Amino acid sequence: MTKQKQKVLKWNQTSPKQAKVLLFVLLGCIVYAMLVSNVRPNTVDVETYSYSPRDIQSPITIEMKEETQKKQGEAADQVDNIYSYDKNSPLTQATKSSDLFKAIKKINETEKSHKDKEDTLSLDQKIEQVKGLVDNEKISPDAYEALFKASSNDLDTAREFTSSVISETESNKITLGQVDDYRERAENKIRQNLKLPRALMNAVVEITKNNIVSNYLLNVDETKAAKQKAIDETEPVVIKEGEIIVRKGDVVTPEKFKQLKLVGLLDKETGFYPYTGLFLFVLILMVGLYYLLQESPTKERITKKTMLLYIILVTFTLLCMKLVSFADKMEIDGIYFVAPFAAGAMMIKMLLDERTAIISSFFFALCASLLFNEGSTGTFNFSLTFYVLVGCLSGVLFLGKRHYKTRILKAGTFVAFVNVLCILSILFLQNAKYTIGQVGIELGLGLLSGFVSTILALGLMPMLESWFQILSTTKLIELSNPNHPLLRKLLIEAPGTYHHSIMVANLAEAGCESIGANGLVARVGAYYHDIGKTKRPHFFIENQMNMENPHDKIAPQLSSTIIIAHPYDGSKMLKEYKLPQxxxxxxxxxxxxxxxRYFYIKAKDQCGKEIPESDFRYPGPKAQSRESAVVGIADGVEAAVRSLSKPTPVKIDAIIRKIITERLEDGQFDECELTFKELDTVAQTLSETLNGIFHSRIEYPEQQLKK
Structure with a gap:
């Protein structure tokens, strides 16, 4: 056995779930390989004081911390200091001076009362006593001496005047720089208004100056809070994503060089972060895509073949976008608008189903945002995400259910029109100045994208249908053409069966569409369901025109053998003509x-004994799909209603429900997914359709011929 045959055998033995996982892993590797070049960090080769070869933009947004700190310091320096006035200062300072005079007067009085004693205190001792009573250490010894020698009246006068001057002066807001000025004013006031001995006058002036202090002081807490607020309100200095750091032809100054290094454009070694990020991005896309497709309501139709087809369609679409992304380096404005992304979405819709196509549209849009990020301000080009998503969805939704070639052409035209609207929307939102030539080129590329998508879809569809034997809507419409060799054969050799098949097709399509099944598959299947009758057409009653029934001359066992053979004769003929499975x-x-039943009862009557039912039953298989089951019901109903002499709505409805009940009780629906509710819906639909066909007609009286 060759290696190739061994690989095919292993693939055939793989379960659909395992095959799906393997194919999605393969798709993830393909997507990663296509996107990896678009996440590789850009670097520039420039030196200080060299000329920039191009406009160099920042790939990221990053804060310049040193510049931010400098700006914050400048903002804090511009905040004025906050001062607070001490309202208690006039009273406090005046009280201190008054207490000093009182202490001196008390010591003098104490000394006079002890004159007869020999323990007279020295000046230093008196000063120590005063310091023990009041806190006023800045008074000079000369001043103390003058005070101790002053009379009681002079001390009282000095105390009152000093307190008044201090209190009045301290009522002003005095800063540190203004203290000396206010002290001089107080001294002048004392010397001009107070008559005291020279030594005492100097002492009073000294006490007054000593008690005039700054009462408008710096509020450290509030000043600190104000400066911090200014720092907090300072906007950080940042280099924004997409900001041009150096323009083409400008000199790279040390400051600009430092900024280029900060944003990582001078790094020669590429880090692993972008590649890890891309791996996670692709992983999220693959897991999401796998889950959404796994939950698809049509997942029972997902086989290895259809999964492989899906991977090929996705890869083809991404490959087309990748090739266009290479052309982006040609510096043609909006060249990426020409990518035929809608072709992939439309082919997925026609070859698989609409839900998968819509999910894939979002997938294509996200991949396009990375594939076309050249010249973008960030890693993702979200303008392209919008453009690709809307274009894909417009193509998918406009196709509808019947994929005629004219419908595909119209869908491509509609995609082109939607592309133009999206491009105009993007250009207007950017609010940039564009020339008429630039706008015209980009709109033309958008139109071309829609038409190229249509050409690709129309060109590849037949080839893919043939390779993968996909029963697409286009293929079904082709098979429903009356000029198909088998249908022509049926019309010529068994005209009654042909008419019967047309009626069954109408009924089956209506029944399937009423329950959400594929009506077109049922219609085309009904056209060919009795093709086996062309082998012996006259043994079927609908083809017996003005002739005896051949079954009257043969045994019922032989009749049953002939009748039972027609589904399998038809199957062989259909396989010869390579019709879809x-x-x-x-x-x-x-x-x-x-x-x-007819030939079974006839055989029992002739033999007069019990005969096994199995000899008169079709060998099967039973209906495996809802479409097969509905075609079988329509086949029996059409033949039964046609046999009625005067069909009425009541009779038609009764016979329909009788046939469905008999098939249900016989277990003919055990292997398909038809529910009781769906069977009831099918019965109602068939009844309405047949009542429209067999409606009553007016009987016109015959007109006598006039001579």
Missing amino acids: EIIDIAEQHHGTSLL
């Missing part, structure tokens, strides 16, 4: 394992 399944399964 879904159509072949409907042909094989539309009778399930039901009983040929």
Whole structure:
């Protein structure tokens, strides 16, 4: 066995879940490989005082801490100091001077009362006593001597005047710089208004000056809080993402060089952070995509083949965008607008389903934001995210359910129109000055994107359908063409069966669409479900025109063998013509394992004994899908209603429900997902459709021919 055959065998043995995981891992590797060049950090090769070869933009937003600290210091220096006035200062200082005079007067009086004693105190001792009574250490010994020698009346006069001058002076807001000025004013006032001995006058002046102090002082806490507030309100100095640090042709000054180094544009060694970030980005996308597709309501139709097709379509779309991203280096304005991203979304819609296409549209938009980040201010180009997402969704939603070629062309035109609107929206929001030529080029590229997407979709669809044997809407419409060789054969060789198939197709499509199944699959399957009758057309009653029934001349066992063979004869013919498996399944399964009741009863009557039912049952399989089950119901209903001589709504509804009940009790719906509610809906829909076909008509009286 060759290695290639061994690989194919291993792949065939892989479960759908394992295959899906492996394919998504493969897709993740492909996406990572395509995006890795777009996250590699940009560096510039410049030296101090060299000329910049181009406009150099900052790739990140970063704070210049030294400049911020300098700016904060300047802001703090501009805050004026906050001073507070001490309202208690006039009373406090006046009281201190008054207490000094009182202490001296008391010591003098004490000394006079002890004159007869020999323990007279010296001047130093008296000064020590005064210091023990009041806190006024700045008074000179000469001043103390003059005070102790002064009379009691002079002391009282000096005390009162001194207190008054101090109190009056301290009522002003006196800063440290103004103290000397106010002291001189007080001295002048004392010398001009007070008549005292010279020595005492000097002492009074000294006491007064000593008690005139600064009462308008710096409030440290409030000043500190104000400066801190100024620092907090200072905006940090930052280099913003996308900001041009050095323009083309400008000299790289030391300051600019420092900024380039700060934002990492001078780093020769690339860090691992961008690649780790890209890995996490791709991982999030893959896990999200896997989960959303796993939860798809159509996941039972997801096979290894369809998963592989999906990976190919996604890879193709990303590859197209990657090739356009290389052209972005040509410096053509808005070249990325020409990427045919909508082609992938439209083909996913036509070959798989709409939900998957919508999910993939978001995936393409996120990948495009990284693929086309050249010249962008950041890692992600969110303008392209908007453009790609809206374009993909417009193509997917405009296609609708019937994917005729004309519909695909219209969808491409609609995508082109939406692209133009998106481009205009992006340009207007940027509020930049664009020339008419620039705008025209970008709008033209947007139009071209829509048309290229249509061409790619129309060109690749047949090839992909053939390779993967996908039953797309386009393929179904092609198969429903009456000129198909098998349908032409059915029309010519079994016209009654052809008419019956057309009626069944109408009924089956209506029934399937009423329960959310694929009506087009049911219609096309109904066209071909009785193709096996062309092998022996006259053994089926709808083709017996003006002829005897051949079943009247043969045994019921042979009749049943001929009738039972038609689904499998049809299956062989459909396989020869390479029709999709879904159509072949409907042909094989539309009778399930039901009983040929007429020939079974006829055989029992002829033999007069019990005969095994299995000899008169179709070998199956039973209906595996809702479409096969509904085609089988429509097949039986159409034949039964056609046999009614005068069909009425009541009779039609009764026979429909009888056929459904019999098939249900016979277990024909055991292997498909039809619910009781859906069966009731199908019954109502078939009844309404048949009542429209077999409505009553007016009988016109015959007109006699006039001679």
